[in-house]
Amino acid sequence: MLSFESDYTVGAHERILNRMQEMNLVQQKGYGGDGICESAKEKIRKACECEEAQIHFLVGGTQANSIVIGACLKRYEGVVAAQTGHVSVHEAGAIEYTGHKVLEIPGHDGKIDADELAGYLKTFWEDGSHEHMVFPGMVYISHPTEYGTLYSLKELQKISEVCKSYDIPLYLDGARLGYGLMSRDTDVTLPDIARCCDIFYIGGTKVGALFGEAVVFTKKNMPKYFMTMVKQQGGLLAKGWLLGLQFDTLFTDNLYYEIGKNAIDMAELVKEEFRKKGYEFFIDSPTNQQFFVMENDAMERLRSKVAFSLWEPYDENHTIVRFVTSWATKKEDIEELCRLL
Amino acid sequence: MLSFESDYTVGAHERILNRMQEMNLVQQKGYGGDGICESAKEKIRKACECEEAQIHFLVGGTQANSIVIGACLKRYEGVVAAQTGHVSVHEAGAIEYTGHKVLEIPGHDGKIDADELAGYLKTFWEDGSHEHMVFPGMVYISHPTEYGTLYSLKELQKISEVCKSYDIPLYLDGARLGYGLMSRDTDVTLPDIARCCDIFYIGGTKVGALFGEAVVFTKKNMPKYFMTMVKQQGGLLAKGWLLGLQFDTLFTDNLYYEIGKNAIDMAELVKEEFRKKGYEFFIDSPTNQQFFVMENDAMERLRSKVAFSLWEPYDENHTIVRFVTSWATKKEDIEELCRLL
């Protein structure tokens, strides 16, 4: 069935699978100590224009978030995030399972506001009883956010400055980073992210890989014995070279950007079509996740032929629905969708 | 110095200290397996009109909250609480340290609303991705709240019904319960609380004891091997009879109520005086915590002579201040305060 349900419903870009075939029987060191991982890291450092970046490959997004946050925070610290952040809502309490609180501040279409963040931090430190409270020890943002929105470079820099002034690291969840970087409405590049953030991850699972996220520590700030903590949280892949191989391929010949662009191009076609048909846009998203308001009967008719997500009720007769394109979406998929709308 | 800073700044009611002297050299079984604890439990069961109540004495409030919540929740559950709840804000992440999320819902002068709670629970269960979320596994309320406010019996019953309909326990933090029960504006009794709540604790630390909170499980719902979990969290007192003795004394001859009433009487005198002097009341509190708006210069002058808490800024020139009476406050203290105002 035609599906716009999410960007993780099919496998990997063919170049990745082909290379996996090629390398399948070559002996590799275990746990990521192999040469392919080294090559991939070097390519990512170059793409980030950050020669001192330390990189560790992990399998999935929730795993990356809980390992990074669990390993970097001090015992008495929590992570500040938007109320709608993935770590706040959709990770089954993975952060709390590591013993740390998610300190929620308002989200605006998924984004936090630098001034509100500054206000929160100021209030915390001025509170006479803050030693009885959870210390803000990291700031988490997602880019694109869970609503497909993006920070502008200016917004990102401002948040980064607030973090620096309070000496806490800024961590960016880039599960869909490839789509954010290729949006037609962004001025944020990968080197910008490496400069603004202390830690971020480049999403592979949703952007062309079978699985995998590349965690990047940009300021020589990878915690000591990070690999041991990865192991402790059950995240160390025996055949780590499988992760290296995927990122090495994605960062060869601009593949990561190229396939990111495809998703954006397809999303723009979807938007155009929904606009033409007169649908209300729930959020103005510049990336591969698009949210529309759909009349319930029409929605049910469409669902029998196309897969997409029901986000939340809008009113009694309407629902907010989500359509997602990906690196693998084809022009014909859009054309078929148009016929069905 | 004259102090209205809090209700835990002095020791214990003299009857408690006297009895401690009397029993000091009597041999007792360790860890609460003694006869005094048994006697105290029986008196609490009577006072609660709940013959099947299971009771465990703990040392302090945060300890009680983290042990009860940590022991009762399932691995995938969190506790629902007001954003202003003590467990949400002022326990240094003690709940998260046990691996569980505090699921925050709006607080209204410290109270949660039964309809909002029902709405939250309904939305959770209807959300298609709720298996990726933290399950609401308990509801936490405080009575009196952190703002001195109280639930009416009707409100409490309604919250209790919502909990029952979703089959999750209602837990009441009664750190200042004695003051709530003796408020002039309450229709809630101790037996009402035992009926409406699945678990609650009767505060001793702030109401006449040196230390100690009596955790009451009202529905034969004390978790199996609860004592082992108390030990595991470092909360098992070797000389448990010290806790039993204090509650046995407080629940003899209505002492708990009597000293609760004193704090209320003193609080009413404070209110009268502030009203006379024309102060704005920040919250209309019917218990022993009173919140007023005070002009900053006047506040500074007063602080040199009386201890009280600065709650939060009100505007540029005013601050919200908190005055707390207790079981130990004397009429002369109020008179002196009046002279200084």
Next chain:
Amino acid sequence: MLSFESDYTVGAHERILNRMQEMNLVQQKGYGGDGICESAKEKIRKACECEEAQIHFLVGGTQANSIVIGACLKRYEGVVAAQTGHVSVHEAGAIEYTGHKVLEIPGHDGKIDADELAGYLKTFWEDGSHEHMVFPGMVYISHPTEYGTLYSLKELQKISEVCKSYDIPLYLDGARLGYGLMSRDTDVTLPDIARCCDIFYIGGTKVGALFGEAVVFTKKNMPKYFMTMVKQQGGLLAKGWLLGLQFDTLFTDNLYYEIGKNAIDMAELVKEEFRKKGYEFFIDSPTNQQFFVMENDAMERLRSKVAFSLWEPYDENHTIVRFVTSWATKKEDIEELCRLL
């Protein structure tokens, strides 16, 4: 370089990679809710002769151990294991990170003894202060063990009976199960394991898959909301069908057994060769891990041409070394090794 370092140094059996290619662009439900996983589960149920088995696929061994143990134990329980068990020694404290103690009992060439286990459990329950101790809540064994040894069916049944008599589940770590099942010296079959154990996992990472372990709950005992706890520990794979596909392939046309047999055949050739050359066997292992005593100078010479593991010092001039064969080892590899020895 010729390598006998471990059984996870190359990719996957070609049938797996081929099928991955075939299915690469077919839309699948996320998180294991797809048809390929269902098919794989059904095949495993058949192979186990356990129609009621509940199965969940995970990515790696430490992940499987920490998720299964963390999800199944009660708060006050620990897991009993041999002092040499993988969970005791080589998982960086992953079990303790979930809050649970590994209760160590003696290991005999990696195996626990049913009588010693029974003695341990009896002593625990008879100890007057056992409520101050960690309750034994599960028994962990590995088969093959970390030393390549195997339980006989009788031994396994006896351990199973001890567990049943104390009403605690028996959990078997089958990271290398395929090699154990195909050993020439075993009378234990997969259905035997399903009958004797309450939970076990069938290892894929080391037996023909790119990655993946199939956790099998044999007694309708999968914990409620297990998937949520998997997510909470960061172990939920977005493209769960990748795991299903690998196990579906391994359990089609006896592939799992066939490739298991290859490793055993190759190991027997290795043993024969070392025996001929007069090497001392450190342990009499009937599976794919072989431990020999090697003179240090000879060892260094050999290491320049073949990769293998240094296990531990034997005496001043000798070292215990480990040679591991796998599903991918070829006869020519052994022949080359023979020439180099």
Next chain:
Amino acid sequence: MLSFESDYTVGAHERILNRMQEMNLVQQKGYGGDGICESAKEKIRKACECEEAQIHFLVGGTQANSIVIGACLKRYEGVVAAQTGHVSVHEAGAIEYTGHKVLEIPGHDGKIDADELAGYLKTFWEDGSHEHMVFPGMVYISHPTEYGTLYSLKELQKISEVCKSYDIPLYLDGARLGYGLMSRDTDVTLPDIARCCDIFYIGGTKVGALFGEAVVFTKKNMPKYFMTMVKQQGGLLAKGWLLGLQFDTLFTDNLYYEIGKNAIDMAELVKEEFRKKGYEFFIDSPTNQQFFVMENDAMERLRSKVAFSLWEPYDENHTIVRFVTSWATKKEDIEELCRLL
């Protein structure tokens, strides 16, 4: 009934209770920020001859162990202890609940051996796969041990040197420290302990106080925001001055030593009597815990008149029993015991 069951079966030294009466209604700052705590800390610094000691008062022993260990260890570290150590066996998994492993090494009558410790640490660091293991991050000893035995100064210094050479802190559990210091067979003083150990606690609960343990950090090594972590683990006492008052009293006019000596004098009388009566000593303990081998029938007869502990079975007809004296044991108690033996 006459009791030698333990050293925590009665209340506190009368000077403590009297002072509690005196100070009962004096206003104090909360959470240990009061002047009595300051005075007590100063006296302890003097007694330890360690002017830079940082001190925090906690309520009980398991609480002290789990808070100190939980706050000082890094994420990937565990604490090395004797297999018989209190943290290993009798704290219901409190250390593991904080996420850390207890790394057990052999105990010899409760003591660890410096050479064995050094061997353990050497092996760990030389192990090629130690990044997959729990790092030894602290050494825990008890003095007196759980068997009443003591380290000599030389033994203590040697352990201390091993710890220093591996740069890990030495932590001493002094639940019964007062009895150890006053043993007739010790050459270890409180200043020796402060010099040899990085952290230790002076036990109050078992040595004259109602409750309370004074944790001493001797090398300016109290973790940052330690109080917040104490709160997070539920160990922060609202009326912290109650702890300060008890230690201030114990360290005034040598009370702590004086009452320690009483327990030792009484224990020596007990030993003399058992020796005279021909009982076998299970352990040669120089402190207030004495272990004898008793014939089972005789034991049962005695138990009807005196309380004491059954430690463990010795053989079919004999049991190891424990008799404990304390600060509160009177000469008449011993005389009555003699009559009953």
